[in-house]
Amino acid sequence: MWLSRLFSLALIACELSGSAGHEADEGFCTKEDDQCGDNAEPPPPPPSPVSEAAKDPRWDKYLQLMAAARDAYEPCPVSDNCSSCHLDVVRADLLPFRDGISKEMLNAAAQKGTKYQIIGHKVYRQKECMFPGRCSGIEHYLKKVAKKLPDLEMVVNVRDWPQALKRFDRLPVLSFSKTSDYWDISYPAWAFWEGGPAIQLYPRGLGRWGELRRSLQDAAQRWPWDAKHRRAFFRGSRTSAERDALVLLSRARSDLVDAAYTKNQAWKSPKVGTP
Structure with a gap:
């Protein structure tokens, strides 16, 4: 019974992940809008030593792997707004739980995330949530499908990382990212609606991907690849000290990298500085 209910949720979530990009938000503002930013044409890109770095043989291995992956790519068939690739992932992730999920397993999993209940087609959540914006994004879609679920x-x-390592007991934790080393069950990212990192242009955090995707497509047409600056760009929260090197490199060599930290989803104070 537990397995069939989880599978029902995963299938509907799969459908939502396909339609999330089409959802409109009337209050959404993009830099391409007249009231939000400057529509001036981009300046010509300055010369940069980055192009010389591309000739470095150290990167040949990765460039070859990228080319091989691109050549081997085959699009996934789509049926009823749901990609077959999504269904394959759902089936593979649920297979370890084919014998069911016990109350004890669920209680143990509760230490790894946020507990939700759907009772009488209404969505309930435990009081605490580590990232309220992320929970809001999750709940937006759960409310849409609650009437279809038992x-x-x-x-x-x-x-941002999976929780149920396979070296330990199986735990039914739904996660938006994982590797084959974890029991976690794949689940659509909350950021399709809300809960992405906060930047100056989007102080409440990135989200509303239906609108943002159109904004990105418009910007890509206005600023073709050849017109872009030859400089690496990064904005994100300081989720690990490993990113410090990139930000510090940006400060030392702004001709190579434009990298800066944003406030993270929990709205904590910035640790190394914000743009």
């Missing part, structure tokens, strides 16, 4: 309980991981 009563169930589940644990959704709102961290």
Whole structure:
């Protein structure tokens, strides 16, 4: 019973992940809008030593792997707004739980994420949430599908990394990212609606991907690849000290990298500085 309920949720979430990009938000503002920013044409890109770095043989291995992956790519068939690739992932992730999910397993999983319940087609959540914006994004879509689901309980991981390592007991944790080393069950990212990193242009955090995708497509047409600056660009929160090197490199060599930290989803104070 637990497995069938989880599978129902995963299938509907799959459908939502395909339609999330088409959802409109009347209050959404992009830099391409007249009231939000400057529509001036981009200046010509300055010369940069980055192009010389591309000739470095150290990167040949990665360039070859990228080319091989691109050549081997085959699009996934889509049926009823859901990609077959999504269904394959759902089936593979649920297979370890084919014998069911016990109450004990669910209670243990609750330590790894945020507990949700759907009772009488209404969505309930535990009081605490590590990243409220992320939980808001999750709840936006759960509310849309609650009328189609039976009563169930589940644990959704709102961290950036998976939780249930396969060296330990199986735990039914729904996560938006994972590797084959984890029991976690794949789940659509909250950021399709809300909960992305906060930047100056989007102080409440990136989201509303239906609108943002159109904005990115418009910007890509206005600023073709050849017109872009030959400089690496990064904006993101300081989720690990490993990113410090990139930000510090940007400060030392702004001709190579434009990198800066943003406030993270929990609205904590910046640690190394914000743009």
